[in-house]
Amino acid sequence: MIDLAVKLTLAAFVFFGVLNLAALHTWLERKQSAIIQDRIGANRASIMGWRLMGLFHPLADSIKMFMKEDIVPAGADRILHTLAPAFSVFFALVAFAGIPFGDRLVLGGRVIELQIANIDAALLYVFAMLSLGVYGVILAGFASRNNYALLGGLRATAQMISYEIALGIAIIGLVMVYGTMNLQEIVRGQAKYLGGWIPLWGIVVQPVAFFVFLTAALAETKRVPFDLPEGESEIIGYFVEYSGMKFGMFFLADFLETILVACLATTLFFGGWQVPYLTPDGFRFPWGTTIAVSQWIYVLLGVASFSIKVVAFCVLFMQIRWTLPRFRYDQLMRLGWLGLFPISVVNALVTAAVLAFFID
Amino acid sequence: MAVKVLHRRELTFWEKLYVPQIVGGLKVTSAHLFRNLFLHAAHRVGRLKHLRASVTSQYPEEPRLLATRFRSRHRLTVREDGTPRCVGCMLCETVCPAKCITIVAGEHPDPNVEKYPVRFDIDLGVCVYCGYCVEVCPEDAIRMDTGILDVAAYSRDAMKLDIHELMDPALRKPVSNCSLKFPHQCRVASGQLKDHRSGTQKVLH
Numbered sequence: 001m002i003d004l005a006v007k008l009t010l011a012a013f014v015f016f017g018v019l020n021l022a023a024l025h026t027w028l029e030r031k032q033s034a035i036i037q038d039r040i041g042a043n044r045a046s047i048m049g050w051r052l053m054g055l056f057h058p059l060a061d062s063i064k065m066f067m068k069e070d071i072v073p074a075g076a077d078r079i080l081h082t083l084a085p086a087f088s089v090f091f092a093l094v095a096f097a098g099i100p101f102g103d104r105l106v107l108g109g110r111v112i113e114l115q116i117a118n119i120d121a122a123l124l125y126v127f128a129m130l131s132l133g134v135y136g137v138i139l140a141g142f143a144s145r146n147n148y149a150l151l152g153g154l155r156a157t158a159q160m161i162s163y164e165i166a167l168g169i170a171i172i173g174l175v176m177v178y179g180t181m182n183l184q185e186i187v188r189g190q191a192k193y194l195g196g197w198i199p200l201w202g203i204v205v206q207p208v209a210f211f212v213f214l215t216a217a218l219a220e221t222k223r224v225p226f227d228l229p230e231g232e233s234e235i236i237g238y239f240v241e242y243s244g245m246k247f248g249m250f251f252l253a254d255f256l257e258t259i260l261v262a263c264l265a266t267t268l269f270f271g272g273w274q275v276p277y278l279t280p281d282g283f284r285f286p287w288g289t290t291i292a293v294s295q296w297i298y299v300l301l302g303v304a305s306f307s308i309k310v311v312a313f314c315v316l317f318m319q320i321r322w323t324l325p326r327f328r329y330d331q332l333m334r335l336g337w338l339g340l341f342p343i344s345v346v347n348a349l350v351t352a353a354v355l356a357f358f359i360d
Numbered sequence: 361m362a363v364k365v366l367h368r369r370e371l372t373f374w375e376k377l378y379v380p381q382i383v384g385g386l387k388v389t390s391a392h393l394f395r396n397l398f399l400h401a402a403h404r405v406g407r408l409k410h411l412r413a414s415v416t417s418q419y420p421e422e423p424r425l426l427a428t429r430f431r432s433r434h435r436l437t438v439r440e441d442g443t444p445r446c447v448g449c450m451l452c453e454t455v456c457p458a459k460c461i462t463i464v465a466g467e468h469p470d471p472n473v474e475k476y477p478v479r480f481d482i483d484l485g486v487c488v489y490c491g492y493c494v495e496v497c498p499e500d501a502i503r504m505d506t507g508i509l510d511v512a513a514y515s516r517d518a519m520k521l522d523i524h525e526l527m528d529p530a531l532r533k534p535v536s537n538c539s540l541k542f543p544h545q546c547r548v549a550s551g552q553l554k555d556h557r558s559g560t561q562k563v564l565h
Contacts, residue, residue: 323385
């Protein structure tokens with residue numbers, strides 16, 4: 001019973017954070033793009049005259065989305081048309097269950113791992129949910145009874161399949177190094193130091209895998225420069241026939257996937273909730289100073305570290321999104337199959353060889 | 361047939377690597393981002409105001425300076441005793457290509473003036489802002505220098521200005537009739553927002 005309550009609390013905590021961050025993404029997107037382009041950005045929505053740099057715009061947007069008419073095209077498959085956005089959001093949300101956002105917390109003799117579902121194969125689980133997300137996209141294209149939507153859905157499928165392979169193989173090297181698929185264990189495995197100074201995070205161990213992962217993950221989120229499935233204004237995407245909150249849910253799913261990918265990149269390559277030189281007993285700096293911290297501070301520092309890294313990745317993704325133009329479709333396929341795929345395979349092979357011949 | 365051969369430059373290996381080029385692009389956008397973020401933060405604490413963080417002008421709050429020859433909403437100039445300078449000669453009504461001016465002339469008590477406008481209506485919903493009325497006026501009685509740009513109303517009737525509104529630009533019927541309290545609509549009428557051209561208007565009156 002208490003276990004269930006603990007899990008529900010964890011789930012509520014994660015979803016509260018994740019959904020709010022997704023809503024803030026709309027604000028971040030508008031503001032960051034504006035500032036990059038020497039503009040000011042949305043700042044008109046106000047409550048009692050308070051504008052707070054446009055922070056009320058996500059609220060106004062969501063109210064607008066809910067109020068809008070929900071149109072299902074004549075001849076469309078009504079059930080699938082409704083299910084598709086729900087699928088997208090569901091799988092994007094459910095994947096967060098596998099992400100560890102903090103170290104274990106001992107509370108009244110009960111050990112609580114700060115991860116909703118402490119699965120041994122959490123990595124596989126997250127990837128499976130990430131892949132299932134494409135079903136929502138395909139269904140949307142298929143159920144809309146619109147040729148352009150269907151083509152958008154097909155583009156999405158091809159893109160997802162191409163990039164998921166590179167994504168998966170890029171991770172193999174990392175799994176070999178840490179010897180586990182448990183994300184919590186992978187994070188714990190990153191608590192080593194190169195020469196006592198440099199944190200031996202995933203990016204230090206597997207820099208090539210990081211770049212392949214980052215590129216493939218960007219493609220996975222279906223945002224510029226890989227937004228061929230959507231192509232809002234030019235090449236009509238899979239959600240042309242959607243309006244109101246259903247359309248909003250596709251956008252929400254996009255932002256959720258961006259956050260998920262940021263979480264994954266943090267967990268796998270940037271030490272997850274690790275704070276450099278922080279051990280469960282306290283800070284232990286390489287020059288010999290030690291600062292003892294209590295368990296609560298330690299866990300909170302971990303959660304804060306994880307959150308900061310995730311937000312930093314979100315900002316980086318946004319920066320990339322507002323820097324690069326969209327890839328052409330053949331360029332996208334070439335990059336996926338002739339660029340990232342061979343690189344990730346070679347990376348996995350080299351990692352395996354190094355592990356086999358040079359390390360014990 | 362003239363054939364133009366396009367020579368596409370082959371990308372070098374360095375460029376084909378994508379990553380350095382992407383980093384180059386990110387450098388450009390990040391430079392803008394951090395510069396503008398820094399300037400926005402500095403403006404908040406009142407520093408570096410001479411450096412602009414954005415090209416945006418926040419329109420209703422900070423109206424743009426208009427060129428002196430800009431043709432904005434009309435006004436009728438007045439004599440020192442407050443009566444309109446207009447002598448009801450009908451030249452503007454005649455020259456108006458949009459036929460938006462309606463003048464009814466009456467006999468002025470001063471025999472030197474002969475006529476004065478009993479009614480002087482301009483339908484702003486029809487006006488094309490050509491400025492011919494200003495050019496043709498022999499008495500300098502009509503001008504288009506109020507600086508009023510946001511002429512908006514909820515009905516066509518409300519777009520029609522009578523002589524009182526034309527003589528006193530502060531009387532703004534379309535706007536003061538506005539019942540919705542948009543912060544950017546009623547500020548001039550309620551006196552919260554200073555008309556940025558009020559300085560020049562004093563000279564003109």
